[in-house]
Amino acid sequence: MARESFINAILFALLPLTALVAYMLDEPFIITLATKAAILALAGVGLNIALGLGGLVSFGHAAFFGLGGYAMGILAHHAQTYAPIMEYPLLIEGTKSMPVIWLVAVLTSGIAALAIGALSLRTSGVYFIMITLAFGQMFYYFAISWPAYGGEDGLSIYVRNGFPGLNTLDPIQFFGIAFVVLAVVVAFVGRLARSPFGLALSAARQNAERVETVGIRPYRIRLTAFVISGAVTGLAGALFADLNRFVSPTMFSWHMSGEIMIFVILGGVGRLWGPVAGAALFILLEHVLGGLSEFWHIYLGLLLLLVVLFARGGIIGMLAGREKAHD
Amino acid sequence: MTTILLIEQVLNGIQSGIMLFLMAAGLTLIFGVMGLINLAHGSLYMVGAFAAAAVSAATGSFVIGLIAALAAAAAAGAIVEYTVIRRLYDRDHLDQVLATFALILIFSEGTRYLFGSFPLFLDIPSALQGPITLPGGIQYPLYRLVIIGVGLIIAVGLFALIARTRIGIQIRAGEADREMIAALGIDISKLYTLVFALGAALAGLAGAMVGAIQSVQVGMGEPVLILAFVVIVIGGIGSIKGALVGALLVGLTDTLGGVLLPPLFATFMDASAATSVGSSLASMSIYILMAIVLLFRPTGLFGEA
Numbered sequence: 001m002a003r004e005s006f007i008n009a010i011l012f013a014l015l016p017l018t019a020l021v022a023y024m025l026d027e028p029f030i031i032t033l034a035t036k037a038a039i040l041a042l043a044g045v046g047l048n049i050a051l052g053l054g055g056l057v058s059f060g061h062a063a064f065f066g067l068g069g070y071a072m073g074i075l076a077h078h079a080q081t082y083a084p085i086m087e088y089p090l091l092i093e094g095t096k097s098m099p100v101i102w103l104v105a106v107l108t109s110g111i112a113a114l115a116i117g118a119l120s121l122r123t124s125g126v127y128f129i130m131i132t133l134a135f136g137q138m139f140y141y142f143a144i145s146w147p148a149y150g151g152e153d154g155l156s157i158y159v160r161n162g163f164p165g166l167n168t169l170d171p172i173q174f175f176g177i178a179f180v181v182l183a184v185v186v187a188f189v190g191r192l193a194r195s196p197f198g199l200a201l202s203a204a205r206q207n208a209e210r211v212e213t214v215g216i217r218p219y220r221i222r223l224t225a226f227v228i229s230g231a232v233t234g235l236a237g238a239l240f241a242d243l244n245r246f247v248s249p250t251m252f253s254w255h256m257s258g259e260i261m262i263f264v265i266l267g268g269v270g271r272l273w274g275p276v277a278g279a280a281l282f283i284l285l286e287h288v289l290g291g292l293s294e295f296w297h298i299y300l301g302l303l304l305l306l307v308v309l310f311a312r313g314g315i316i317g318m319l320a321g322r323e324k325a326h327d
Numbered sequence: 328m329t330t331i332l333l334i335e336q337v338l339n340g341i342q343s344g345i346m347l348f349l350m351a352a353g354l355t356l357i358f359g360v361m362g363l364i365n366l367a368h369g370s371l372y373m374v375g376a377f378a379a380a381a382v383s384a385a386t387g388s389f390v391i392g393l394i395a396a397l398a399a400a401a402a403a404g405a406i407v408e409y410t411v412i413r414r415l416y417d418r419d420h421l422d423q424v425l426a427t428f429a430l431i432l433i434f435s436e437g438t439r440y441l442f443g444s445f446p447l448f449l450d451i452p453s454a455l456q457g458p459i460t461l462p463g464g465i466q467y468p469l470y471r472l473v474i475i476g477v478g479l480i481i482a483v484g485l486f487a488l489i490a491r492t493r494i495g496i497q498i499r500a501g502e503a504d505r506e507m508i509a510a511l512g513i514d515i516s517k518l519y520t521l522v523f524a525l526g527a528a529l530a531g532l533a534g535a536m537v538g539a540i541q542s543v544q545v546g547m548g549e550p551v552l553i554l555a556f557v558v559i560v561i562g563g564i565g566s567i568k569g570a571l572v573g574a575l576l577v578g579l580t581d582t583l584g585g586v587l588l589p590p591l592f593a594t595f596m597d598a599s600a601a602t603s604v605g606s607s608l609a610s611m612s613i614y615i616l617m618a619i620v621l622l623f624r625p626t627g628l629f630g631e632a
Binding site: 145147 | 411425430432433557607
């Protein structure tokens, strides 16, 4: 464990250090890459609650990521066009305030996760994978065919949303926001994993029958975990949309679900900081390989294949040994 | 809504259902026999379509193109099984999902590298072009009817293969108890390669036949793959009968939803709102169907718990 804590400390410092060095060298693009890594890591941290702690292989987390994105897109769109979202029975207006948007993103994706989870958790194994995938696609096609918010073209937001006391258009300040959110959520997940709830969730993954015999219903525990997981990924979606100042149905696509899963696997399933390592490596690869070849996905695919076949446990598993390996 | 239009759409639904069946049958066989979830099945569909387009463009013969599609997809399937997939049989589903997702990335980008990003075109052979008149005066494209016919023949052949032949017995035995049939002296790894190649060939054939109606492009297999997943979840994983019923249900729901829902909503909403609500609901209809089936039968219509 000591070795993993040491690696975690390095990982914790890695992103802010990168951003800080880039800030001093006046390289705003690198800061934006670090921000992107932090936000995608947050999405992975969300998935890791379901996947790593709960053993729930959700292939539809893009649904929550996209819902978070559209929560931001729709609220900011109404704010920039000064058209209220609804007037009757009560007046709801758009907003450009990040904390409000985050709240809405967390709530909508949490509610969606409750509905999807309640249905999907009736099944398990391969059925669960395919059903979550199908629900994710349902949102994707809905976003494409619903014309009110841009349909296939998506929604552009002209000015990044505001955060009280900060200038979010300054890359380093926006990075700060994203990183603090990530750190707070990772700390929360760390406590969650050690709480009675987290222990019950892990136990339900390892042996559902035993958990049931001591009087805990695995379904409820798993559903709660799925909702928290979806809500965190939704929060990441809102931040991701704010980073790009753009939302489109691609946030809902199953490639997105696959990518979020790749962050978790590259880093190491069930490791607290795994998704951070995975997302950072993914962004690095995208940047380096993408610069070398237009067809960098081939190399990404080969690398992923090698990690799955030969390096189980991901980066952190390789560096820290397999003391805490999941199975 | 006239009856003729409705019958046409029902035929379209059956046609897309039959093609989905070819995909879903392979997926469900591979899952039933090897316990493997194969996301790369859509890539084999794409391989079939590209092989058919390239070969029939070079030779001028659609039939040779179809044979090439079968051969290329079966070969790609056998190679992938031999190099990657057989290492995954003992792994958990998460590893299978990721490894086959990686295969999709490699297949898609590899195809883009070979053929470029622009779609290829595969022409319907001249003998099958144009509409024919069905009883009742309905004009319907001959090629689509041929697709339905070919699909039905393959469905019957597949049922006969599984139920009546020695290989079929081995496949069913493999589903039931793989250690036992290995102990009885059947080369299980050869059987697995064969089943995988068979599933791949079916996917490749579907890709080639649909490729003549739609354009042949990178990523064409993915929407079909996801529909095929919905099909086997509805039908019950591992059941060929379930795949057939599920495929027809999904094909019909998907096609008829798009045609029927907007006018249905137009009866009580204004036209533009009805179009947007109707078409968005239509795009979700098969997933709603899946959710309803799962509420009542969590293991699908023909699945065993």
